[in-house]
Amino acid sequence: MNKRLLGNFYIGITAFAALLIFLLVAFILLDIFRGGLAKLSWEFLTQPPKEGMTAGGIFPAIYGTVVLVLLMTILGLPLGIITAIYLSEYTTAENWLARTVRFAVSNLASVPSIVFGLFGLGFFVQFVGTGIDAVVAPKDEVIYGKPALIWAAATLAVLTLPVVIVSVEETLRAVPRDYREAALALGATKWQTTWKVVLPNAVGGILTGAILAVSRGAGEVAPLLFTGAAFFLPKLPNSLDDQFMHLGYHLYVLATQSVDVEQTLPLQYATTLVLLALTFLLNLSAILIRYRFRQKLIRT
Amino acid sequence: MNKFSSTPAVNQRAKAVDQVMRGVITTLALVSFSFIFLILLFTFKEAKDVFFDAETRQAVLPTLLSTNWQPVSENPKYGIVPLLIGTLKTTLIAMVIAIPVGVLAALYTACFAPIWLREIIKPVVELLAGFPSVVIGFFALFVLAGALQTLTGAEFRLNALVGGVAISFSAIPIIFTIAEDALSSVPKSIQEASYGLGATQWETAFYITLPAAYPGIFAGALLGFGRAVGETMIVLMATGNAPISSWTLTDSARTLTATIGAEMAEVVFGDPHYNVLFLIGVVLFLFALLLNSIAEFYIKAKLMRKFRGS
Numbered sequence: 001m002n003k004r005l006l007g008n009f010y011i012g013i014t015a016f017a018a019l020l021i022f023l024l025v026a027f028i029l030l031d032i033f034r035g036g037l038a039k040l041s042w043e044f045l046t047q048p049p050k051e052g053m054t055a056g057g058i059f060p061a062i063y064g065t066v067v068l069v070l071l072m073t074i075l076g077l078p079l080g081i082i083t084a085i086y087l088s089e090y091t092t093a094e095n096w097l098a099r100t101v102r103f104a105v106s107n108l109a110s111v112p113s114i115v116f117g118l119f120g121l122g123f124f125v126q127f128v129g130t131g132i133d134a135v136v137a138p139k140d141e142v143i144y145g146k147p148a149l150i151w152a153a154a155t156l157a158v159l160t161l162p163v164v165i166v167s168v169e170e171t172l173r174a175v176p177r178d179y180r181e182a183a184l185a186l187g188a189t190k191w192q193t194t195w196k197v198v199l200p201n202a203v204g205g206i207l208t209g210a211i212l213a214v215s216r217g218a219g220e221v222a223p224l225l226f227t228g229a230a231f232f233l234p235k236l237p238n239s240l241d242d243q244f245m246h247l248g249y250h251l252y253v254l255a256t257q258s259v260d261v262e263q264t265l266p267l268q269y270a271t272t273l274v275l276l277a278l279t280f281l282l283n284l285s286a287i288l289i290r291y292r293f294r295q296k297l298i299r300t
Numbered sequence: 301m302n303k304f305s306s307t308p309a310v311n312q313r314a315k316a317v318d319q320v321m322r323g324v325i326t327t328l329a330l331v332s333f334s335f336i337f338l339i340l341l342f343t344f345k346e347a348k349d350v351f352f353d354a355e356t357r358q359a360v361l362p363t364l365l366s367t368n369w370q371p372v373s374e375n376p377k378y379g380i381v382p383l384l385i386g387t388l389k390t391t392l393i394a395m396v397i398a399i400p401v402g403v404l405a406a407l408y409t410a411c412f413a414p415i416w417l418r419e420i421i422k423p424v425v426e427l428l429a430g431f432p433s434v435v436i437g438f439f440a441l442f443v444l445a446g447a448l449q450t451l452t453g454a455e456f457r458l459n460a461l462v463g464g465v466a467i468s469f470s471a472i473p474i475i476f477t478i479a480e481d482a483l484s485s486v487p488k489s490i491q492e493a494s495y496g497l498g499a500t501q502w503e504t505a506f507y508i509t510l511p512a513a514y515p516g517i518f519a520g521a522l523l524g525f526g527r528a529v530g531e532t533m534i535v536l537m538a539t540g541n542a543p544i545s546s547w548t549l550t551d552s553a554r555t556l557t558a559t560i561g562a563e564m565a566e567v568v569f570g571d572p573h574y575n576v577l578f579l580i581g582v583v584l585f586l587f588a589l590l591l592n593s594i595a596e597f598y599i600k601a602k603l604m605r606k607f608r609g610s
Contacts, residue, residue: 007502011412017404018413018421021472025428028439028469079332086329090322101329103596104336110523110592111585112530114557115343118581121564122342158335165332187311189318219432222532222557226565248434248533255438256537265442272438276431283430287423 036273039266045274053232053254054264058271063236064229064244065218065278068153071240072217076157077210080164084209087165088172089194109162117223120155121147125227143241150240152228159223160213167212171205171293172198204293208286215282219275221248231257247275343585347578349570359572369543369554371563371573378576382543386460386553390535393464393549394471394528399521401468402475406517409476410483411505422480429473437537440466445538454550456540461549463539467531471524478523482516482599483509519595526591530584532557556580 043057050056083101091098130145137143144150175198183193199206221229230243231253237244251271258264349356350364359376366379409421445462448454452461486509494504510517540552541562560577567574 003500007500010502010506011408014404014408014412017401018408020401021405021421021428021476022424024469025424028431028436031439031443032435079328082325082328083332086325090325090329101333104333106596107589107592108336108339110526110588111339112532112557112588114530114532114560115339115581115585115588118343118346118560118564118578119339122346122578123338126346126569127342158339161332161335189314191318191321192314194321215430219430219434221432221434222561225561248432251438252434252533252537255441268438268442272435276435279430279432280427283426287426 032269032272032276035266035269036271039270040273044270049232053258054260054267058247058250058267058274060233060236061245061247061250061271062274064149065247065275067237068149068156068224068244068246069214069218071150071153072156072160073210073214075154076160076213077164079157080161080209080213081168081206083161084165084168084172085194085199088169089190089198105162105165108158109166112222113159113220114222114225116155116159117225117227119158120151120223120227124151124154146241147226147228147243148241149228149237149244152224152244155223155227156217156220159220160217163213163216164209167209168202168206171202171209174205175201204289208290208293211282211286211289215279215286218282219248219279221246221252224249247271247278251275340582340585343578343581347575347582349575350572350579353575356572356575360576364576367545369559371576376573378572380556380576380580382545383554383556383559383580385545385547386535386539386543387529387555387557389460389547389549389553390464390467390539390555391525391528393461394467395521395525397465397468398471398475398524398528402472402520402524403479403517405472406476406479406483407505407510410480411509412501425473425476428469429477431470433470433531433533434537436466436469437534440534440538452550456550456552458538458540458552459550460539460553463535463553463555464549466534466538467528470531470534471528474527475520475524478520478599479513479517482513482520485516486512515598519598522591522595522598526588526595530557530588532561536561556584 045057045062046059047057048060049058083105087098087101093099125145125147128144129148129151133141133143133145137145179197179201180193183197184190188196224246228243229246229249231245231249233243233245251268254264254268254271255261350360351357360378363377363379365381366377367381368377368379369382370377405421405425409418413421440462441458444466445457448462448465449457454461490508490512491504494508499508535553535555535558539554539558541554541558542552543554543559544551546553560580563573564577567577
């Protein structure tokens with residue numbers, strides 16, 4: 001009897017820990033929804049900031065975030081998917097090269113995001129950008145050798161690379177071996193097998209990985225601090241070497257460096273809500289696609 | 301009819317394509333693999349002047365291990381001790397909260413919770429993991445800071461405690477996920493043996509499953525620790541950012557990451573200050589590498605050997 005009481009007590013402690021996580025998530029979401037919904041309106045989403053950022057909307061920041069994320073996807077996704085194909089189709093688990101790549105990928109995932117920012121500044125801005133300028137720019141003019149949209153996107157592409165590789169490799173491995181063997185037995189080459197048999201069966205998973213990477217990239221701010229995000233710009237970026245406004249960076253600046261933090265608080269809440277909605281929508285669609293993909297695999 | 305045509309000419313073309321694609325794929329895999337070296341190379345390249353350039357060395361090294369971080373002054377001082385203390389303080393606070401909460405919640409999910417509840421807990425944790433850190437920072441700045449100040453009576457609203465507690469929010473999902481993985485991959489046979497000997501549910505969970513999953517839990521804690529050390533936006537927004545060498549938890553603190561984040565945008569390229577910030581980046585990078593390698597070793601080697609029962 002005493003022992004059962006003790007048991008319930010221990011189980012209760014673990015249940016309490018799980019409950020704590022529940023409450024935390026619920027509390028943060030509630031607080032942000034309550035604070036953000038009041039200010040959210042069509043004008044807020046479509047107007048630029050006004051009166052020294054104390055009024056108006058956040059359209060340039062939304063635009064900047066979307067363009068940045070699109071560029072990041074174009075730059076990083078193909079490389080990530082191909083690396084995953086290499087790991088899953090062209091090597092065995094014991095191959096030294098595959099093991100090194102896998103080790104590198106898992107390490108890349110654990111490097112702090114601010115270090116990626118340093119890398120973006122040192123490699124993309126200073127090395128690649130200045131290098132391009134030396135060839136194409138008129139004398140003494142800086143076009144690409146400064147923080148810019150393209151370098152921020154490239155930095156985020158490297159940052160999200162491990163996310164893409166890991167999740168795509170997992171889905172490729174989930175395609176049954178029999179499919180590959182059947183194709184190879186019919187005389188298909190390795191590439192034909194990969195292109196016509198393995199990849200079509202993994203489309204859902206690849207999409208999931210892509211969306212997860214995009215949502216990770218959309219929420220990162222630290223690598224943008226010195227690779228191209230700007231506090232306020234009078235016009236939208238229209239070329240790769242322009243700077244840009246970003247939802248997360250906008251929130252950071254409003255919350256820490258604004259003249260009157262209290263006055264802009266509703267604006268900040270609404271910005272947070274938009275940022276959160278953007279990343280959650282991406283995550284949710286990833287979860288839904290993964291779910292449907294699983295159902296399909298179970299049926300076949 | 302065969303989809304993969306069989307006339308000799310087409311066959312040869314297919315073989316050529318196959319060879320080309322093999323080359324292309326291997327090359328691109330090597331490119332993405334080389335980024336990890338490029339990261340190390342280029343952060344180190346910008347940091348190396350601290351040791352290899354006589355003038356910079358003169359400016360930096362004498363004060364590098366002092367307790368004054370005053371990079372922008374008449375007589376700049378680059379003491380990283382207060383930054384190390386700040387990082388340690390916030391990280392330890394975060395771990396004290398995140399490890400028990402993460403591991404216990406994982407234990408509940410893996411061993412006690414009914415299946416329907418399990419299917420709710422996991423997405424909720426994923427949701428928490430999906431919060432951008434700038435959002436958690438915002439929450440800490442406006443909600444958590446006030447609540448904790450009322451609770452502790454701290455002199456300053458933003459301090460190491462606020463930062464630490466907020467970081468734990470982003471470390472919990474990592475620790476939970478890896479610990480839960482390790483706990484639910486403990487073979488059922490071990491647990492059934494325990495039931496068979498008359499042990500109750502909680503005895504099996506605490507004395508059998510938990511110890512068996514220990515390497516995975518340890519690895520999860522390490523990766524959570526790494527995440528806490530590398531967290532930037534949260535500490536930038538919630539710790540008050542004053543580089544002071546104090547161990548008091550309710551004093552303001554400034555971490556290594558926050559220093560880079562706050563100062564890099566205003567620094568002159570090639571300045572000693574610029575080099576020191578990159579040096580801090582190198583330290584963070586190597587630290588992450590070290591933690592990750594140990595964690596991998598624990599997950600892969602130890603856990604596998606344990607379950608194979610050698």
